Amino acid sequence: MNTVSELDTPSALVDLQRMQRNIDRMQARMDALGVSFRPHVKTSKCLPVTQAQLAAGARGITVSTLKEAEQFFKDGISDILYAVGMAPARLGQALALQQRGCQLKIITDSVAAAQEIGRYATAHNAVFEVWIEIDTDNHRSGIKPEENALLEVAHTLQDAGMIVGGVMTHAGSSYECDTPEALRAIAEQERAGAVRAAQRLRDAGFACPVVSVGSTPTALSAAHLEGVTEVRAGVYVFFDLVMRNVGVCTMDDIALSVLTTVIGHQEEKGWAIVDAGWMAMSRDRGTQSQKQDFGLGQVCTEDGQVQEGYILSSANQEHGILAHTAGPDQNIARRFPIGTRLRILPNHACATGAQHPEYQAVQPDGGTAAWPRFYGW
Amino acid sequence: MNTVSELDTPSALVDLQRMQRNIDRMQARMDALGVSFRPHVKTSKCLPVTQAQLAAGARGITVSTLKEAEQFFKDGISDILYAVGMAPARLGQALALQQRGCQLKIITDSVAAAQEIGRYATAHNAVFEVWIEIDTDNHRSGIKPEENALLEVAHTLQDAGMIVGGVMTHAGSSYECDTPEALRAIAEQERAGAVRAAQRLRDAGFACPVVSVGSTPTALSAAHLEGVTEVRAGVYVFFDLVMRNVGVCTMDDIALSVLTTVIGHQEEKGWAIVDAGWMAMSRDRGTQSQKQDFGLGQVCTEDGQVQEGYILSSANQEHGILAHTAGPDQNIARRFPIGTRLRILPNHACATGAQHPEYQAVQPDGGTAAWPRFYGW
Numbered sequence: 224m225n226t227v228s229e230l231d232t233p234s235a236l237v238d239l240q241r242m243q244r245n246i247d248r249m250q251a252r253m254d255a256l257g258v259s260f261r262p263h264v265k266t267s268k269c270l271p272v273t274q275a276q277l278a279a280g281a282r283g284i285t286v287s288t289l290k291e292a293e294q295f296f297k298d299g300i301s302d303i304l305y306a307v308g309m310a311p312a313r314l315g316q317a318l319a320l321q322q323r324g325c326q327l328k329i330i331t332d333s334v335a336a337a338q339e340i341g342r343y344a345t346a347h348n349a350v351f352e353v354w355i356e357i358d359t360d361n362h363r364s365g366i367k368p369e370e371n372a373l374l375e376v377a378h379t380l381q382d383a384g385m386i387v388g389g390v391m392t393h394a395g396s397s398y399e400c401d402t403p404e405a406l407r408a409i410a411e412q413e414r415a416g417a418v419r420a421a422q423r424l425r426d427a428g429f430a431c432p433v434v435s436v437g438s439t440p441t442a443l444s445a446a447h448l449e450g451v452t453e454v455r456a457g458v459y460v461f462f463d464l465v466m467r468n469v470g471v472c473t474m475d476d477i478a479l480s481v482l483t484t485v486i487g488h489q490e491e492k493g494w495a496i497v498d499a500g501w502m503a504m505s506r507d508r509g510t511q512s513q514k515q516d517f518g519l520g521q522v523c524t525e526d527g528q529v530q531e532g533y534i535l536s537s538a539n540q541e542h543g544i545l546a547h548t549a550g551p552d553q554n555i556a557r558r559f560p561i562g563t564r565l566r567i568l569p570n571h572a573c574a575t576g577a578q579h580p581e582y583q584a585v586q587p588d589g590g591t592a593a594w595p596r597f598y599g600w
Numbered sequence: 601m602n603t604v605s606e607l608d609t610p611s612a613l614v615d616l617q618r619m620q621r622n623i624d625r626m627q628a629r630m631d632a633l634g635v636s637f638r639p640h641v642k643t644s645k646c647l648p649v650t651q652a653q654l655a656a657g658a659r660g661i662t663v664s665t666l667k668e669a670e671q672f673f674k675d676g677i678s679d680i681l682y683a684v685g686m687a688p689a690r691l692g693q694a695l696a697l698q699q700r701g702c703q704l705k706i707i708t709d710s711v712a713a714a715q716e717i718g719r720y721a722t723a724h725n726a727v728f729e730v731w732i733e734i735d736t737d738n739h740r741s742g743i744k745p746e747e748n749a750l751l752e753v754a755h756t757l758q759d760a761g762m763i764v765g766g767v768m769t770h771a772g773s774s775y776e777c778d779t780p781e782a783l784r785a786i787a788e789q790e791r792a793g794a795v796r797a798a799q800r801l802r803d804a805g806f807a808c809p810v811v812s813v814g815s816t817p818t819a820l821s822a823a824h825l826e827g828v829t830e831v832r833a834g835v836y837v838f839f840d841l842v843m844r845n846v847g848v849c850t851m852d853d854i855a856l857s858v859l860t861t862v863i864g865h866q867e868e869k870g871w872a873i874v875d876a877g878w879m880a881m882s883r884d885r886g887t888q889s890q891k892q893d894f895g896l897g898q899v900c901t902e903d904g905q906v907q908e909g910y911i912l913s914s915a916n917q918e919h920g921i922l923a924h925t926a927g928p929d930q931n932i933a934r935r936f937p938i939g940t941r942l943r944i945l946p947n948h949a950c951a952t953g954a955q956h957p958e959y960q961a962v963q964p965d966g967g968t969a970a971w972p973r974f975y976g977w
Contacts, residue, residue, distance in 0.1 A: 232687065233977060265917055287879075287918040307918050308863040310609065310875050311939045332864055335938045363919055364864050364873050395916065486685040487709050487741050496741050498687050502664075503977075506883035506951055539772065540642055540950060541664040541684045542740055561712045562688045573917060574883055577955070580976040598975075599957040600610060600880075 224590045227525065227583075228564070232484040233503035235579035236566060237594070238527070240587050241478035242460060243275065249442065249459050250279040256448045261285050261304060261435070263457030266573045269582060269596040270298050272460060283326075285455045289316045290600050296325045304328045304435070306391065306455070308356065308364055311339040318349050328388055332356040332365050337376045341383025353385050354433060355424075357392040359416030360409065365392060368420040374427050381429070389433025390424065392417045393455070397440035401470050401514055406444035413441050418450035443471045461572035464521060468513035474521070474529055479576060480566035481520070482583070483543065485559045493551025495559045499567055500538040505574035519543065520567035527566055535567055543567070601967045604902065604960075605941070609861040610880035612956035613943065614971070615904070617964050618855035619837060620652065626819065626836050627656040633825045638662050638681060638812070640834030643950045646959060646973040647675050649837060660703075662832045666693045667977050673702045681705045681812070683768065683832070685733065685741055688716040695726050705765055709733040709742050714753045718760025730762050731810060732801075734769040736793030737786065742769060745797040751804050758806070766810025767801065769794045770832070774817035778847055778891055783821035790818050795827035820848045838949035841898060845890035851898070851906055856953060857943035858897070859960070860920065862936045870928025872936045874912070874920040876944055881915060882951035896920065897944035904943055912944055920944070 227236065253260040262276040265287035273284060273295060283302030286292045292303045293316075301324065309317070309329045320327050329351055331337050337353070344351055355376055358365030366372045377387050394413035400406045417436045424431040436448070437455035439462075448454065461479040462472040483499035501519065510517045522533035522545055536546040545559065552558065559565070569575035576582070582594040604613065630637040639653045642664035650661060650672060660679030663669045669680045670693075678701065686694070686706045697704050706728055708714050714730070721728055732753055735742030743749045754764050771790035777783045794813045801808040813825070814832035816839075825831065838856040839849040860876035878896065887894045899910035899922055913923040922936065929935065936942070946952035953959070959971040 231693075231977060232689070307875065308873060310861040310863050312609070312861060316608075333938065335933075336864065339938065358866075363916065363921070364866070484687040484689060486687050487713065489735075489741070496685060498684065501884075501951065502954060506885070507878075508883070508885070539740065544740070556712075561710065561716065574878065577879060578975075598955075600608060 224592065226589045227482065227585055227591060230482055230583055230591060232482050232564065233499040234482040234583050235576060236480050236482050237461070237582045237584045238478045239584050241476060242272070245459055245462060245476060245478060246276055246279045249456060250281065252443065253454055254280065256445065258448050258451050259453035261453050261455045262460065263287070263306070263455050264291060264295065266457040266460055267576060267596060268598065269594050271584065271594050273300070276460065288600050289313060289320070290597070292320055292325065292327060294597055296320060296323070302326050304354070304391070306330060306393070308332055309336060309340060311336070311343065314340065314343040317351065318347060321349070321351070328352045328354055330354045330356045330391060331376060334372065334375050334379050337379040341379060341385060344385060345383060351385050352388040353380050354388045354391045354435065357390050357417055357420045359392045359413045360394040360396040362396040368416045368423065373420055373423060377424055377427065377429050387424070387429050387431065389431050389435060390417055390420045391435035394438055394441050397438045398465065398469060400440060401468060403444070403470065406440055406470065407446055410441035410445035414445060414448055414451055421450065439466060440469050440471050458572050461576070463572040464517045464568055464570045465509040465513065468510055468515055474568070477568045479572045480523065480527070480568050481575065482525070483565050483567055485561055485563040485565070487561065488556040490553065490556050491551070493546055493553060493555050495545040495555050497543040497545050497565065498541060499535070499543045500541040502540050503578055504535065504538060504543065504567065504569060505571065505578050507571040507574035509570040517570060520569050523566040523568060525564040525566060601969065603966045604859065604962055604968060607859055607960055607968060609859050609941065610876040611859045611960050612953060613857050613859050614838070614959045614961045615855045616961050618853060619649070622836055622839060622853060622855060623653055623656045626833065627658065629820065630831055631657065633822065635825050635828050636830035638830050638832050639837065640664070640683070640832050641668060641672065643834040643837055644953060644973060645975065646971050648961065648971050650677070653837065665977050666690060666697070667974070669697055669702065669704060671974055673697060673700070679703050681731070681768070683707060683770070685709055686713060686717060688713070688720065691717065691720040694728065695724060698726070705729045705731055707731045707733045707768060708753060711749065711752050711756050714756040718756060718762060721762060722760060728762050729765040730757050731765045731768045731812065734767050734794055734797045736769045736790045737771040737773040739773040745793045745800065750797055750800060754801055754804065754806050764801070764806050764808065766808050766812060767794055767797045768812035771815055771818050774815045775842065775846060777817060778845060780821070780847065783817055783847065784823055787818035787822035791822060791825055791828055798827065816843060817846050817848050835949050838953070840949040841894045841945055841947045842886040842890065845887055845892055851945070854945045856949045857900065857904070857945050858952065859902070860942050860944055862938055862940040862942070864938065865933040867930065867933050868928070870923055870930060870932050872922040872932050874922050874942065875918060876912070876920045877915040877918040879917050880955055881912065881920065881944065881946055882948065882955050884948040884951040886947040894947060897946050900943040900945060902941040902943060
């Protein structure tokens with residue numbers, strides 16, 4: 224077993240103590256609010272992370288690709304929600320999973336797609352459980368709770384013999400909030416919209432057993448979740464600088480970082496050059512439009528101490544430029560000599576993790592274990 | 601063999617006819633300018649692409665990670681420049697490659713790093729060929745041609761018994777140009793700076809056989825390359841929207857695209873939702889600061905016809921939002937019905953390719969072949 228100081232750079236580190244604290248905090252909150260929790264595993268795409276979430280009490284998982292569904296089903300996880308609108312050409316892949324015993328739920332938000340699902344299922348003598356996607360904040364997909372299309376889609380599915388399993392929504396615009404008041408308001412908007420949609424379906428005779436809502440900010444901000452049966456959230460497991468700016472975690476909660484080495488300097492500019500470029504950090508600039516812009520990441524020492532004001536100000540593919548936000552640090556080459564190892568906290572844990580074939584899971588004693596993650600479709 | 605219409609989405613397509621035209625154009629230009637050409641394979645990380653570059657006349661390759669060096673050396677390519685400042689802790693990996701017969705060249709731009717290289721080599725009874733990185737445009741790493749450090753580094757290397765193989769520079773600021781005049785000027789600045797650095801080394805008694813310069817924009821814009829021995833460039837093999845805005849390719853030269861499927865709409869907003877989000881496109885927003893902003897990509901039909909004005913205006917992990925730049929297209933759901941397959945041209949081919957485990961190489965007859973690419977460090 225390696226220690227952090229023996230790892231190659233760049234590497235993606237996961238602080239296991241922080242990760243477990245994040246998992247426990249979310250699960251305890253869901254338990255207190257009286258709802259099931261279905262973590263979104265697109266953040267990690269990593270079995271040990273997902274197992275830790277299930278061990279803490281999560282029921283089922285949410286995925287963003289059918290490849291995630293296939294990988295995690297192979298690993299013994301059966302209750303899976305595929306939370307991206309179903310592409311007709313992928314229905315065969317969904318059916319194959321179902322036929323192998325996966326309790327796969329798919330989603331739709333249009334009559335046209337519901338018809339495609341029905342047609343495919345009828346032709347293949349299959350039944351899909353379909354949840355209807357609700358738009359509660361105008362940010363992406365879904366049917367608004369009061370739209371006629373809601374009932375039209377439900378009837379289209381029912382007429383084709385599909386199971387209308389429930390409604391689901393994701394208030395992604397919660398990422399744009401940064402006050403407790405705004406967060407509570409968007410969480411209530413998400414809850415109320417989903418519950419209203421479910422009520423309309425029930426009034427029309429549909430059982431609509433599931434009312435599924437969630438995003439990390441709303442899950443951590445909802446005052447109550449009356450009428451909701453389950454919550455989904457993903458990035459909370461690692462947190463990141465975007466979530467720190469939203470206000471749902473502190474810098475000390477961020478469990479993912481990129482280990483890097485100083486490889487050069489431009490002293491008059493106050494730059495240190497590190498071997499973590501955008502390939503290691505991702506191109507995500509999520510904090511650019513937030514209250515504190517961290518460039519491409521916050522610089523910490525190798526053991527994780529935040530170096531106030533030092534960020535990755537820009538990056539090329541395998542070069543990161545480390546600088547101080549207040550202007551050139553003329554002492555940069557003495558502060559961070561060549562060979563210095565640093566950790567960089569990322570803007571967006573989902574995007575940064577995706578750049579790495581594996582995580583290095585860091586235990587409290589400093590030992591590490593390689594945790595593979597997958598990618599692709 | 602699949603045709604494009606049978607491929608899953610999202611997929612990364614490479615138009616082989618365009619790729620070969622891009623390769624031939626660059627090699628013909630290098631031949632006419634009388635220099636060797638050493639393509640940067642960080643763009644593709646794919647053996648068949650690299651083999652096509654070598655078959656056209658390239659001599660050796662440039663890599664951005666030692667993993668690329670290991671992969672391509674395993675595939676029989678021996679003449680390799682690792683064009684990122686050497687991290688001391690990676691010297692063992694470089695030595696192992698050399699001991700297996702790889703003609704690996706490493707680079708440095710500081711006395712401190714040169715000392716580390718010398719110390720390691722002495723301790724392991726090894727000799728590295730080291731090129732000195734020159735800063736010709738103030739954008740990232742390197743020693744300026746007139747700095748004292750240039751000779752200090754060369755002497756440090758020589759005193760430790762290393763081979764001072766030459767100088768190399770990369771005028772990355774050429775990406776910020778968008779007129780032929782500015783491009784010719786930055787190409788000349790890159791050439792003159794590298795040649796001047798080599799001259800200073802020769803005046804001090806170093807042979808300095810190699811003078812290596814390059815970036816795609818400068819390689820395609822230099823009026824002459826007197827004193828230069830080799831050129832490096834990477835993204836020209838695929839080109840992309842950033843290079844189209846720089847002015848060194850047309851839209852019809854772009855060989856890389858992402859195949860995607862329409863999965864939903866928000867009609868009143870004029871949105872189509874597609875299954876290519878930032879996971880498939882990358883988060884690169886390189887055209888944001890250029891003369892034409894393509895959002896996250898330019899929309900084309902499945903067979904590659906550019907759909908003027910339609911771009912990916914934003915994206916989440918597995919959702920892309922397709923919209924018209926002039927405002928909501930109320931006809932969007934009829935223009936691009938659910939199930940419609942489209943190609944999206946990327947901002948930055950290096951970043952977009954990196955998101956995909958393989959390319960689908962598309963032949964002129966429409967047949968495709970899976971070309972694996974690797975990632976990680």
